[in-house]
Amino acid sequence: MSVAIAVDGLVKRYGAVEAVAGLSFSVEAGTIFGLLGRNGAGKTTTLECCIGIGKPTSGSIRVLGLDPTQPRDLSGLRRRIGVQLQATSLPEKANVREVLELYAAYYSIPPRVKEMAERVGLADKLDRQMAQLSGGEQQRLALALALQHDPDVLFLDEPTAGMDAFGRRILWTEVERLRAGGKTIVLTTHYIEEAERLSDRICMVQRGKIVAEATPADLVAEYGGAATVSIAADGFVPGAALEALGTWTRTGAEWKLATTTEPGLALAAIVTHANELGTTITALDMHRPTLEDAFIAITGETIQEAAL
Numbered sequence: 001m002s003v004a005i006a007v008d009g010l011v012k013r014y015g016a017v018e019a020v021a022g023l024s025f026s027v028e029a030g031t032i033f034g035l036l037g038r039n040g041a042g043k044t045t046t047l048e049c050c051i052g053i054g055k056p057t058s059g060s061i062r063v064l065g066l067d068p069t070q071p072r073d074l075s076g077l078r079r080r081i082g083v084q085l086q087a088t089s090l091p092e093k094a095n096v097r098e099v100l101e102l103y104a105a106y107y108s109i110p111p112r113v114k115e116m117a118e119r120v121g122l123a124d125k126l127d128r129q130m131a132q133l134s135g136g137e138q139q140r141l142a143l144a145l146a147l148q149h150d151p152d153v154l155f156l157d158e159p160t161a162g163m164d165a166f167g168r169r170i171l172w173t174e175v176e177r178l179r180a181g182g183k184t185i186v187l188t189t190h191y192i193e194e195a196e197r198l199s200d201r202i203c204m205v206q207r208g209k210i211v212a213e214a215t216p217a218d219l220v221a222e223y224g225g226a227a228t229v230s231i232a233a234d235g236f237v238p239g240a241a242l243e244a245l246g247t248w249t250r251t252g253a254e255w256k257l258a259t260t261t262e263p264g265l266a267l268a269a270i271v272t273h274a275n276e277l278g279t280t281i282t283a284l285d286m287h288r289p290t291l292e293d294a295f296i297a298i299t300g301e302t303i304q305e306a307a308l
């Protein structure tokens with residue numbers, strides 16, 4: 001296994017604001033690394049430093065062995081990385097075809113207009129001007145622009161923010177295809193589901209710091225808490241066999257089991273027991289720990305800011 005990206009002790013300050021407060025991580029070649037965190041956590045700033053747009057206050061970064069803070073390294077790096085930023089400003093009057101051609105010229109490669117447009121679901125919009133594309137369509141075009149020169153490493157900053165379900169599906173499918181093709185991808189997101197589905201490893205970022213890093217499954221197993229099964233049924237009491245499954249608590253008519261065993265099996269045993277008691281079940285629920293539970297346990301907050 002080789003390391004494609006190594007970030008060590010990255011700090012980035014904007015005046016008094018410490019946007020990134022000492023981040024270290026490394027990304028293995030051919031894997032997808034997700035930076036998951038709230039708005040303002042420092043994800044974009046980290047990405048900008050990795051691609052040579054932002055200059056670190058301190059710390060070191062290597063991408064494919066090259067240092068993006070060194071102009072000489074950066075010019076070589078530019079051809080080998082693809083970048084989809086949150087906001088890409090494109091010439092308003094140009095259409096999709098022209099923008100793809102323009103980027104191909106920048107990289108001195110033959111344009112792959114039709115292929116790229118098909119990959120991001122824009123094949124029927126080649127003559128659309130930028131100003132007439134929806135936000136989601138512009139983001140899909142930005143992905144096509146990041147991919148056209150076939151880079152080894154991709155940086156995707158909130159690639160589906162504001163996209164509808166259709167756009168999100170196209171983008172996820174394309175990212176999965178890139179993974180299958182052996183590309184290395186760093187992705188930032190504040191969508192739990194997106195991080196969980198796409199990332200081989202997830203790094204949770206809070207106020208410029210890493211608070212956890214592992215595979216999605218390990219994060220859930222370690223921090224997600226117990227699975228629960230709850231039941232409301234007149235006259236229900238868990239017998240000795242059910243008590244062995246975990247910890248029971250009672251709130252009014254509802255009994256709740258917190259268990260580290262498979263909750264589906266616990267649920268079946270509970271229903272069987274309720275039937276044996278001859279009770280009528282009025283409510284039944286099961287919850288498996290999720291990555292969101294893990295995020296809340298680790299950061300002490302939800303990923304979305306509470307609605308005002």
Ligand SMILES: Nc1ncnc2c1ncn2[C@@H]1O[C@H](COP(=O)(O)OP(=O)(O)O)[C@@H](O)[C@H]1O
Pocket residue numbers: 014017018019020037038039040041042043044045046
């Ligand atoms: N150019 C800038 N000048 C001052 N502060 C900035 C600048 N860019 C980002 N910040 C601040 O740095 C912090 C991290 O921002 P950012 O990296 O964009 O977070 P994220 O991408 O996780 O939402 C925020 O507090 C943000 O307001």
Ligand SMILES: [Mg+2]
Pocket residue numbers: 040043044045086157158
């Ligand atoms: Mg951002």
